[in-house]
Amino acid sequence: MAAGGRSSADTAGDAAQAVIAAYRADNPSTRVKEWQREITHPSGNPKFKEFQAERLKEWESTEFAKYRLDDPQITALVAEVIRPVLRLYGREDSFKLLIIDHPAPIAMNDSAVILMFSTGMLERAMSDDELLGHTAHEVGHDLFWRRTAQARQALELHGTEAAGAAMTERQAYDELLKIELECDAFAAVTLAAMGRNPLAPARSHEAFAREYPDYARPDLPPVALRVKVIEGVVPAAAAHTAPQTSEAFTKLKALLEARKRR
Numbered sequence: 001m002a003a004g005g006r007s008s009a010d011t012a013g014d015a016a017q018a019v020i021a022a023y024r025a026d027n028p029s030t031r032v033k034e035w036q037r038e039i040t041h042p043s044g045n046p047k048f049k050e051f052q053a054e055r056l057k058e059w060e061s062t063e064f065a066k067y068r069l070d071d072p073q074i075t076a077l078v079a080e081v082i083r084p085v086l087r088l089y090g091r092e093d094s095f096k097l098l099i100i101d102h103p104a105p106i107a108m109n110d111s112a113v114i115l116m117f118s119t120g121m122l123e124r125a126m127s128d129d130e131l132l133g134h135t136a137h138e139v140g141h142d143l144f145w146r147r148t149a150q151a152r153q154a155l156e157l158h159g160t161e162a163a164g165a166a167m168t169e170r171q172a173y174d175e176l177l178k179i180e181l182e183c184d185a186f187a188a189v190t191l192a193a194m195g196r197n198p199l200a201p202a203r204s205h206e207a208f209a210r211e212y213p214d215y216a217r218p219d220l221p222p223v224a225l226r227v228k229v230i231e232g233v234v235p236a237a238a239a240h241t242a243p244q245t246s247e248a249f250t251k252l253k254a255l256l257e258a259r260k261r262r
């Protein structure tokens with residue numbers, strides 16, 4: 001064997017294998033029932049409104065705020081398209097939905113109370129299933145918020161005196177990367193349970209990698225691994241489900257297209 005440590009590609013590959021083994025579901029509905037029990041319900045918190053208002057205020061000072069697209073019609077249509085996933089996990093009243101006018105495909109869950117999509121992601125989507133998959137991925141993050149907070153804290157402390165032996169910088173990035181793959185697995189199994197095509201979001205991950213070949217972050221898994229996980233956790237038959245396009249989705253696409261031509 002060659003000398004030297006294992007590369008981060010090896011570690012990511014191992015993480016993908018571990019995630020596939022842990023999430024592979026012959027019966028996706030059974031897994032979804034477990035997650036419905038496990039996942040937190042922020043809207044049940046008596047301080048929910050205050051908490052959400054605080055997070056929104058913070059969001060106003062992020063780099064995204066200047067791109068806010070305040071279009072009630074587009075926002076309402078996105079809400080309608082993604083509702084089946086939110087309903088499945090009792091999240092219909094949990095998220096403030098924000099749309100930003102930005103060409104990069106972005107979906108983000110902030111603190112389980114803000115859900116953000118970019119026009120770049122909406123414009124690229126070819127089916128409801130694709131947006132449902134990205135939504136499920138973001139909802140999945142709420143299952144792992146404790147682990148995410150620990151890893152982020154380790155990264156913040158890195159290089160300071162407070163940096164303890166709890167987690168090295170490398171371990172923290174490995175953990176965040178594994179969480180991303182777990183959210184992909186969560187989304188794929190969720191879509192399979194809903195009778196939707198779990199591979200639809202994989203298509204957009206691949207498109208993203210083609211368009212942004214130099215985009216790399218130490219906490220994001222390579223696209224090939226994401227696709228491998230998505231394909232690896234669902235029953236083979238699920239891949240053959242035809243992706244759906246609802247009336248709301250078609251209307252949304254037409255509005256986005258009209259905006260671009262203006």
Ligand SMILES: [Zn+2]
Nearest residue numbers: 137141180183
């Ligand atoms: Zn994610």
